[in-house]
Amino acid sequence: MIAGLFIALLLLILIGIPVYLVIGIICVAGFFLIPDVTLSLFPQKIFATTDSFSLLALPYFILAGELMAKGGMSRKLVAFAETLVGHLRGGLGHASILACMAFANITGSAAASTSAIGSILIEPMSEKKYKRGFSASILATAGIVGSIIPPSMVMIVYGSMAGVSIGGLFLAGIIPGVLIVIGLMVTVYLHSFFPSFAELRETTIKFSIKKVFQTLPRVWVALLAPVIILGGILGGIFTATEAGIVTCLYSFIVSAFIYRSVKLRDIPGILISAAVTTTIVVGIIGVAGAFGWLLTYLDFNESILKLLLVFSGNQTMTLILLVLIMLILTMFVESLAILIIMIPVIVYIGNLFGFDPYYLGLVVIMATQIGATTPPVAVVLFVATSIAKTSYEETLRYCVPFILTLILILIVIIALPALSSWIPGVFIK
């Protein structure tokens, strides 16, 4: 029964039925077919899952991102990143990685970072003879920091469903996020030593500290947003939801009164667009919460545990297996759906083996994000490929070193738990 429901779910998502609808239908079938369970429990479980204060961080951060994006912030961030690293070998590649990192501070999603920064930088990169597939690979993998650097939509989802402090997860992402940025920049740099990447060795921009300070006033508001969010959470002043509200107000004041890029009549459109983005995610969380209840009722957690115990009895092996399962599943099926469905199982196993909740959360989130960027089914790669106006095959030729870099960083983060658990351990009681 459980295996049947689970396989049906994966298959229906794979053939292209919207994820919300798939989980909803499977739930109706499940709640109807299982004896002693009534159908009216289904909406009740949806309600119970979405009736969460920490989940409210999601609409607030999404709204803040929409307000900032309206002001053309991504273009300004790209210009700033170029003045910082444009003079290095593969300068535009580094600039796109840094810009993705800065943009991640206000958007919180991998696909959003990739498309916002990519739509600006792809053409300049192509003018400098960067191979389009290579540019697409950089942007897709750099987009991942959107989910690791706070605020992160995926972390809000994970935290509110797993009952882990979202602020703590945000803090856990700081060091790994910086590591990813450094790792990807090193990968770009190393490419420049290969004969076939001569274009990376041509540098035209000269670094000047004067120029950095000239462009800084245009971006300081965006760079200050994470200071408010992290400062508030680090200082124990805000919860993540309150940080979301404050970021909303901050973005509104900045874009309405300082940049004057948002007019009063733009507000309804911005709210609708933020509502749609929120709903796409929270709708799935609602039905997946009900599905998770069903799985727990059918002892799915126990079955997964038994399966894991066949291969391993200790902490490390269990985590590695869990990461492999998540990586493989997200390589084929939409990653957010997989994460949401698997969260109850992950929490169950995490408690049993006594993992640090922030370490476990971060490792699992990073695995799903890498899976989402890894072929055959790689949503972020699709996004980057279409922005780069190249073919998927062309992108696949260049993406391997970047994905290997991400996997290497994931291994380092798994091997050294302090990288993710140290900061939240100090600041979150």
Added chain:
Amino acid sequence: MTAKLLVGKCYHLLDDLIKYAIVIVFLVMVLTGTAQVFNRYILNQSLSWGEELQKFSHIWLIFLTIPLAYKNRAHLGMNLFYRKMSKQSRFIFDLIIHLLWLAFGTVMILITTDLVHIGSLQNSPGLGIKMSWVYSGIIIGNFYLVLTALRNLVSHLGSAS
């Protein structure tokens, strides 16, 4: 012909109405959240009802927006196979999806009605309102979902001829 026009106008009106509702509900959330932060940090007192009002508005927001996202084809899904399908199989595939939305919305209305009945006997601890008010957002949203699915079905079948 005039009947068709009238139905079209009604749908248009309904869409606008729902959009206004979404904007208002979202504003209520943000303003309540702001008031709550202001009260806690400036006035040093907490709003007993603030948290519930935001959570319940959020649930209304989600169910009102699900049909809108469906109308805009914004729901998360994989298009790997869809892109490789012929025109004819795409037509059938889309038809099935519209029918599934229609069926799902209908079932949701039917099963949530029970919940609303139960909710009329419960009061929320913070706001003190009947929980049926909260649950009815699920019904209204799904009612709009069914109407949206019907319109999509009709226009989809119309595109065939």
